Amino acid sequence: xxxxxxxxxxxxxxxxxxxxxxxxxxxxxxxxxxxxxxxxxxxxxxxxxxxxxxxxxxxxxxxxxxxxxxxxxxxxxxxxxxxxxxxxxxxxxxxxxxxxxxxxxxxxxxxxxxxxxxxxxxxxxxxxxxxxxxxxxxxxxxxxxxxxxxxxxxxxxxxxxxxxxxxxxxxxxxxxxxxxxxxxxxxxxxxxxxxxxxxxxxxxxxxxxxxxxxxxxxxxxxxxxxxxxxxxxxxxxxxxxxxxxxxxxxxxxxxxxxxxxxxxxxxxxxxxxxxxxxxxxxx
Amino acid sequence: xxxxxxxxxxxxxxxxxxxxxxxxxxxxxxxxxxxxxxxxxxxxxxxxxxxxxxxxxxxxxxxxxxxxxxxxxxxxxxxxxxxxxxxxxxxxxxxxxxxxxxxxxxxxxxxxxxxxxxxxxxxxxxxxxxxxxxxxxxxxxxxxxxxxxxxxxxxxxxxxxxxxxxxxxxxxxxxxxxxxxxxxxxxxxxxxxxxxxxxxxxxxxxxxxxxxxxxxxxxxxxxxxxxxxxxxxxxxxxxxxxxxxxxxxxxxxxxxxxxxxxxxxxxxxxxxxxxxxxxxxxxxxxxxxxxxxxxxxxxxxxxxxxxxxxxxxxxxxxxxxxxxxxxxxxxxxxxxxxxxxxxxxxxxxxxxxxxxxxxxxxxxxxxxxxxxxxxxxxxxxxxxxxxxxxxxxxxxxxxxxxxxxxxxxxxxxxxxxxxxxxxxxxxxxxxxxxxxxxxxxxxxxxxxxxxxxxxxxxxxxxxx
Ligand SMILES: Cc1cc2nc3c(=O)[nH]c(=O)nc-3n(C[C@H](O)[C@H](O)[C@H](O)COP(=O)(O)OP(=O)(O)OC[C@H]3O[C@@H](n4cnc5c(N)ncnc54)[C@H](O)[C@@H]3O)c2cc1C
Ligand SMILES: Cc1cc2nc3c(=O)[nH]c(=O)nc-3n(C[C@H](O)[C@H](O)[C@H](O)COP(=O)(O)OP(=O)(O)OC[C@H]3O[C@@H](n4cnc5c(N)ncnc54)[C@H](O)[C@@H]3O)c2cc1C
Ligand code: SF4
Ligand code: SF4
Ligand code: FES
Numbered sequence: 001x002x003x004x005x006x007x008x009x010x011x012x013x014x015x016x017x018x019x020x021x022x023x024x025x026x027x028x029x030x031x032x033x034x035x036x037x038x039x040x041x042x043x044x045x046x047x048x049x050x051x052x053x054x055x056x057x058x059x060x061x062x063x064x065x066x067x068x069x070x071x072x073x074x075x076x077x078x079x080x081x082x083x084x085x086x087x088x089x090x091x092x093x094x095x096x097x098x099x100x101x102x103x104x105x106x107x108x109x110x111x112x113x114x115x116x117x118x119x120x121x122x123x124x125x126x127x128x129x130x131x132x133x134x135x136x137x138x139x140x141x142x143x144x145x146x147x148x149x150x151x152x153x154x155x156x157x158x159x160x161x162x163x164x165x166x167x168x169x170x171x172x173x174x175x176x177x178x179x180x181x182x183x184x185x186x187x188x189x190x191x192x193x194x195x196x197x198x199x200x201x202x203x204x205x206x207x208x209x210x211x212x213x214x215x216x217x218x219x220x221x222x223x224x225x226x227x228x229x230x231x232x233x234x235x236x237x238x239x240x241x242x243x244x245x246x247x248x249x250x251x252x253x254x255x256x257x258x259x260x261x262x263x264x265x266x267x268x269x270x271x272x273x274x275x276x277x278x279x280x281x282x283x
Numbered sequence: 284x285x286x287x288x289x290x291x292x293x294x295x296x297x298x299x300x301x302x303x304x305x306x307x308x309x310x311x312x313x314x315x316x317x318x319x320x321x322x323x324x325x326x327x328x329x330x331x332x333x334x335x336x337x338x339x340x341x342x343x344x345x346x347x348x349x350x351x352x353x354x355x356x357x358x359x360x361x362x363x364x365x366x367x368x369x370x371x372x373x374x375x376x377x378x379x380x381x382x383x384x385x386x387x388x389x390x391x392x393x394x395x396x397x398x399x400x401x402x403x404x405x406x407x408x409x410x411x412x413x414x415x416x417x418x419x420x421x422x423x424x425x426x427x428x429x430x431x432x433x434x435x436x437x438x439x440x441x442x443x444x445x446x447x448x449x450x451x452x453x454x455x456x457x458x459x460x461x462x463x464x465x466x467x468x469x470x471x472x473x474x475x476x477x478x479x480x481x482x483x484x485x486x487x488x489x490x491x492x493x494x495x496x497x498x499x500x501x502x503x504x505x506x507x508x509x510x511x512x513x514x515x516x517x518x519x520x521x522x523x524x525x526x527x528x529x530x531x532x533x534x535x536x537x538x539x540x541x542x543x544x545x546x547x548x549x550x551x552x553x554x555x556x557x558x559x560x561x562x563x564x565x566x567x568x569x570x571x572x573x574x575x576x577x578x579x580x581x582x583x584x585x586x587x588x589x590x591x592x593x594x595x596x597x598x599x600x601x602x603x604x605x606x607x608x609x610x611x612x613x614x615x616x617x618x619x620x621x622x623x624x625x626x627x628x629x630x631x632x633x634x635x636x637x638x639x640x641x642x643x644x645x646x647x648x649x650x651x652x653x654x655x656x657x658x659x660x661x662x663x664x665x666x667x668x669x670x671x672x673x674x675x676x677x678x679x680x681x682x683x684x685x686x687x688x689x690x691x692x693x694x695x696x697x698x699x700x701x702x703x704x705x706x707x708x709x710x711x712x713x714x715x716x717x718x719x720x721x722x723x724x725x726x727x728x729x730x731x732x733x734x735x736x737x738x739x740x741x742x743x744x745x746x747x
Contacts, residue, residue, distance in 0.1 A: 255635030
């Protein structure tokens with residue numbers, strides 16, 4: 001069992017857990033993930049490492065309530081325990097001195113991009129971060145990201161905070177600027193990552209994205225997580241999750257993410273009804 | 284000598300129609316009376332050829348004698364002396380090609396039903412609350428062994444080493460121990476309670492289980508050897524699914540057998556939504572392959588509610604590697620077979636869902652390296668099968684994670700680890716391997732045999 005030491009609601013429907021998992025913390029590297037299963041009947045779901053402390057033996061995850069497992073996680077309190085917390089899985093983000101790197105975090109993606117920005121800066125890169133959210137009340141970790149970036153650009157879709165824009169707008173301006181970035185790393189909803197990759201493609205700037213297909217084991221055993229990159233089938237849990245965004249078959253990823261839509265709805269409805277919070281399924 | 288009875292007692296089974304709709308065990312097991320009548324047929328040959336056919340050398344006449352005399356605790360003891368997992372082997376061993384094939388009565392067409400008797404004895408022990416008594420623990424040797432993987436190879440090696448007083452830890456990547464016995468073989472052939480009982484037995488010998496521990500990620504073999512373990516046994520199996528590499532294989536509704544079976548067995552998707560992991564339930568399902576894995580996947584799909592399930596195999600029935608008994612079970616339940624058929628590509632709709640499978644007809648040519656006749660495409664024979672779900676059950680190879688994170692292991696082009704067959708020793712000092720990681724997908728009992736042989740030489744090494 002893995003104990004939740006700290007639980008924080010960052011913004012509505014997005015929670016942070018600090019979990020006691022010394023063996024995972026000892027090996028954790030930016031870009032990797034854990035597979036979490038709440039209890040005997042639970043599903044195994046992947047969540048990216050948002051932070052870790054090997055001395056303290058803790059791992060921080062940030063997750064958004066989107067379906068049964070994430071809502072059930074969200075209902076746990078600090079002091080509660082999670083049955084399984086397996087990792088660190090996947091390959092770490094490749095880091096070296098590239099020059100200028102733009103780190104784009106959309107929505108929840110701000111959490112996993114933060115340790116990547118930190119690592120890239122430690123390697124001597126100039127890190128320009130862009131964080132975007134739909135609205136001001138969904139923004140979190142602005143200071144955390146600012147601390148590990150040389151520059152931070154903030155956008156909201158509705159203009160309630162920072163610049164009223166999608167993250168791709170300032171990204172495009174940076175690409176058009178005098179000093180073209182050497183690398184872009186984009187993490188967020190798949191659709192945002194796709195458009196970041198589409199934005200950088202004409203400029204020929206390499207763009208790393210962190211893919212989030214459906215997974216089961218997370219160790220290369222099932223093939224549920226397969227995607228097509230550069231025309232080749234890859235398993236995201238062992239070959240990724242980072243890939244070259246210009247090579248990803250995005251439509252295939254989107255389609256495969258929708259395999260269980262019906263079952264996911266049914267499952268969430270059942271859980272909500274059991275808790276007497278039956279509502280229109282929030283999706 | 285009294286006349287030998289050739290009336291092999293049949294195994295009572297669930298009715299095919301009923302069982303094709305549930306996940307309860309198909310074979311119901313002998314009653315005590317049936318077991319004793321079957322046991323009485325054994326002529327207690329002094330040459331015990333049957334034991335030669337068993338990779339772990341179970342004293343077959345010995346346990347059968349005790350059973351026949353009604354001394355059940357003794358039967359359990361004799362059986363478990365050589366086989367830590369009798370409830371599993373009695374159910375899934377290919378007895379017809381092993382112990383039973385070597386039984387002297389096989390020539391008369393009625394070998395003793397050794398597997399069924401073994402199952403009976405194992406189940407008796409469970410039902411009678413471990414009446415055989417607690418295991419006596421040997422004096423600790425102070426030597427530590429790490430076992431990677433909790434499948435039958437790892438469990439057997441661990442049990443043997445613990446019985447000799449070594450301190451043994453099993454590291455397992457998944458959240459439960461048992462390997463393929465938990466995630467691959469379905470409940471209706473091998474109930475998971477039985478597997479967990481036998482895992483508990485191994486734990487009762489003092490073996491520590493470290494679950495959720497992906498070796499190669501959380502730590503490496505080299506670090507284990509450096510830190511505190513004197514020897515390591517690799518029993519990580521062959522868990523990497525093979526695909527056909529034909530167009531359309533990433534369409535929604537096309538599963539690897541590993542994914543399909545893991546969802547159904549390990550995650551209990553057949554009880555969705557009570558258990559939270561879903562699996563798609565097709566109406567027209569095609570399973571590609573001809574081994575045990577294909578039979579299991581097909582029979583799961585049927586039980587989940589498919590209207591039609593076709594097993595599509597590129598050779599003919601005679602070449603199918605699956606156990607005869609399971610092919611018969613599958614046929615009785617209504618699984619259909621399309622022999623001499625091989626997919627060319629998958630067809631899909633706008634939503635990326637699989638809707639059809641274009642296939643070739645095949646003929647059999649000259650024998651290939653495996654000794655089986657090679658399937659050859661019949662030119663111009665393409666036809667389309669209507670499907671809305673496909674399970675690809677072509678076999679598996681070892682996951683490269685261990686080999687790629689361990690210095691100095693020798694591997695073959697199939698990714699299997701090279702060992703000395705008699706001892707299981709790899710070329711790397713202090714490291715042994717056995718089971719599917721060495722042979723590629725094989726059998727439970729051959730994995731156990733490999734675990735046993737390795738344990739023996741590990742023990743010698745630890746003494747020296
Ligand atoms: C490598 C990786 C890292 C991820 N990191 C994070 C993270 O740090 N924070 C976060 O909030 N989310 C992350 N996700 C997504 C997260 O795993 C899904 O949101 C979660 O599985 C949803 O489960 P659910 O039961 O709550 O919702 P469901 O009802 O099961 O599904 C809701 C949505 O989540 C997707 N989904 C469902 N099951 C899975 C699954 N097993 N794996 C991936 N996606 C799934 C579906 O496409 C669906 O659209 C990550 C995914 C991957 C692959
Ligand atoms: C569907 C199916 C049906 C079968 N039916 C039969 C049958 O009827 N009769 C029969 O005799 N055989 C059958 N087999 C074959 C048999 O199950 C295998 O040959 C046997 O389980 C191999 O045992 P093993 O110990 O080598 O490996 P496995 O059983 O594969 O166990 C390996 C274990 O190692 C773990 N592992 C892998 N990598 C790591 C890592 N890096 N760190 C930690 N742990 C790791 C895995 O999670 C797994 O639990 C079947 C196989 C399948 C898939
Ligand atoms: S372990 Fe398998 S091969 Fe050996 S006696 Fe039992 S059923 Fe036969
Ligand atoms: S060979 Fe057959 S009859 Fe002879 S001892 Fe073995 S099981 Fe009994
Ligand atoms: S999640 Fe199973 S192979 Fe990647």
